[in-house]
Amino acid sequence: xxxxxxxxxxxxxxxVSPSESTDYQKTFPQDIYAALREMTASLxxxxxxxxxxxxxxxxxxxxxxxxxxxxLVGGQAANLGPFPSPPTLVFQNVIxxxxxxxxxxxxxxxxxxxxxxxxxxxxxxxxxGSHGSAAWLVRNSDQVFMAYEYQTSGFMSSSKAVTLLxxxxxxxxxxxxxxxxxxxxxxxxxxxxxxxxxxM
Ligand SMILES: *[C@@H]1O[C@H](CO)[C@@H](O)[C@H](O)[C@H]1NC(C)=O
Numbered sequence: 001x002x003x004x005x006x007x008x009x010x011x012x013x014x015x016v017s018p019s020e021s022t023d024y025q026k027t028f029p030q031d032i033y034a035a036l037r038e039m040t041a042s043l044x045x046x047x048x049x050x051x052x053x054x055x056x057x058x059x060x061x062x063x064x065x066x067x068x069x070x071x072l073v074g075g076q077a078a079n080l081g082p083f084p085s086p087p088t089l090v091f092q093n094v095i096x097x098x099x100x101x102x103x104x105x106x107x108x109x110x111x112x113x114x115x116x117x118x119x120x121x122x123x124x125x126x127x128x129g130s131h132g133s134a135a136w137l138v139r140n141s142d143q144v145f146m147a148y149e150y151q152t153s154g155f156m157s158s159s160k161a162v163t164l165l166x167x168x169x170x171x172x173x174x175x176x177x178x179x180x181x182x183x184x185x186x187x188x189x190x191x192x193x194x195x196x197x198x199x200m
Pocket of ligand 1: 104105
């Protein structure tokens, strides 16, 4: 607003030549000082606005968040479940953890910034004839989506993805569903990944 006002003044000063009006000639120095004062004020404001925008841009750029992990580190193999209540799957084999928002000791991802996040998870298991294999994606204490598969025998696997709007400090983890199975080994069948799509 201030910028456009002073710019208009500048145009007016430029358009009126001193010879066209003797009255104007008298007041001209006053006008130009007023215009210069206004322009100076506008420039100070503009500089402050640019610095604010630069700060906000850098804050957004600094929030780079992406992680990917599998359940077990190389060389290990394990069957998990069935458990009566759904435990958090702690994905220990971290492949990528940009921004360190995923904690491989707890299996919990904590949103460092408000924004839209994408998550993908896969759970694999060997069918035992009486249990499926299923994993919930859990936001805070809410079960959001389940990946589920059932086979009487042989290897089975299910995957799912979800996009969530998270607040700063919201936590996301994957829980093995009650009375279901999971398996992991060097082939990294059971995985959890996520990334910040964009801050909001
Ligand atoms: C990661 O989780 C572990 C286990 O809950 C906890 O002790 C530790 O403080 C967490 N680390 C960070 C950086 O939050």
